[in-house]
Amino acid sequence: MPGENNTEAPSGNFITHIIDEDLETGKYDGRVVTRFPPEPNGYLHIGHAKSICLNFGIAKRYNGTCHLRFDDTNPLKESIEYVESIKEDVRWLGYDWQDHLYFTSDYFDQLYAYAVQLIKAGKAYVDSLTPDEIREFRGTLNTPGKESPYRDRPVEENLALFEQMAKGELEEESCVLRAKIDMASPNIVMRDPTLYRIRKKDHHRSGSKWCIYPMYDFAHCLSDSIEKVTHSICTIEFVNNRELYDWLLDALDVYHPQQIEFARLNLSYTVLSKRRLIQLVSEGHVSGWDDPRMPTLSGLRRRGYTPSSIRKFCDTIGVARRDSMVDISLLEYTLREELNRFAPRVMAVLNPVKVIIENYPEGRTETLEAVNNPEDPSMGSRSIPFSREIYIERDDFMEDPPKKFFRLAPGREVRLRYAYFIKCNDVIRDDSGNITALRCTYDPETRGGNTPPDGRKVKATLHWVSAAHAIDAHVRLYDHLFNVENPMQSGDFQQHLNPGSLVSADVSKLEPGLKDAEPGSHFQFERMGYFFTDPEDSSPGAPVFNRVTTLRDTWAKIKKTL
């Protein structure tokens, strides 16, 4: 895999400014500890990559550590399948948590003890209101809440009740543990937030040991504290929760990391919310979490995106607090930038039309030299067969071409890459008028694609493949999943699904060397784009190719203006 090890620290941003300051003042004795804390309830997507690169990148930059912590406090939604996929994705992205793999569920005993401590301090109570009542009592955005009648239960009673909750002696929804803060707080998060709820459900790690599970706000700050995290970096929707984060840590008088929020990533022409992604999978709009059209890390990996191009992308988008929508062309750019340097060039005709070279001897085959990568001479060259009948791209011929079309047309001469100049003399059609073949003649003096002695020039160079030698292969042409920049902006996002997001080119003709393409390898199909040998669907001798992205296509732009 090219560009494997460039996990260099990302550029500076407002968070590194804060850390620089903390380092100067000695706030955490020079330590820098971050963490990436996914809930194992779905697959990671490129938005998570931003957070992973940020957290691991900062640890690297400051010679600190970054923990991978599974925030597994809700057994209803979580499973081991997700923790495995998340670990795989983080590793694939190029990051190593070393021995800092943690689970919030491993802290359940300690978290319970903290809850007891809070109760003893008179700062938490067991509330027996129903869920509906709790909601009513919470008030609204502009009206204060009311205190629960159970709010002033004596400490002993709270302790006894909480123990009963933990032992499974009380029913789900019969009561919860709440922090005693301020029902009139303008910040709704502070209106006696729920700390623990009863869930008589086995946990994928702690099994049946617990009948109560801590809520995010309680578990997260304390997990950070237990792990001695210094900078707890999360997304901006948690700004309101920071007041509670700080309150809990102060109330318990424990080590106090600082929470810092940044804006989550939005990418044009796709969706990045777990809920929508699940919907796309479960409703069959895509083949799975790793469908190459998905913005999940497993989808991008399957498509052929490289870890280093994603890292580069995350670095160049930067980190800030304002809402943003990053243009997906930037992602495509970082991929091309890398693959341009490393991907071997190869010729593949995706939508073939036959060319018969009338003055080329029948039955003759010759071998021509083709450069593997003009960006890197050390990649050498290869031999490709040439013969009387070849295939070229159907789009490379026009019978009645517009002025700016430089390719093949009746009476016009073009170059075949690494081969000869050919001139089109005649068009052959079937009964319904479709073009089935082109009759051409070649100029033997242009072998290798060289300019002939008379110096005549040609305006286009086409890729081609020898008909007798070409192999057939499945090629999938992927495009954006949605046909609007922001599918969430209007109506149901699914109505913006791009019907052309996957086009199969099953009659593709490829140069013979591709028969044994290694699954998981990258190529540039000259003039067509970057392609990846699908690791799942390829089999020995029968590769399947995914188009990762097209080449920049100036002609496509011109064509639109015609």
Add this chain to the structure above:
RNA sequence: UGGGGCGUCGUCAAGCGGAAAGACACAGGAUUUUGGUUCCUGCAUUCGGAGGUUCGAAUCCUCCCGCCCCAGCCA
């Protein structure tokens, strides 16, 4: 219209009182056996708006406008 967050080029994003980085996108041009790559060039007299402070403001103050988040026993 309770509280909080945020508004700098089409899209991201630097800037932190001394006079608007960079990247993508876009538009020209050069080179090119990929209409690719590479290379030049152009692209915010202006920082949501209006006032004010200052010799000097995107940066400080005031007011206004707009967008986003919060009323899960989700995270």
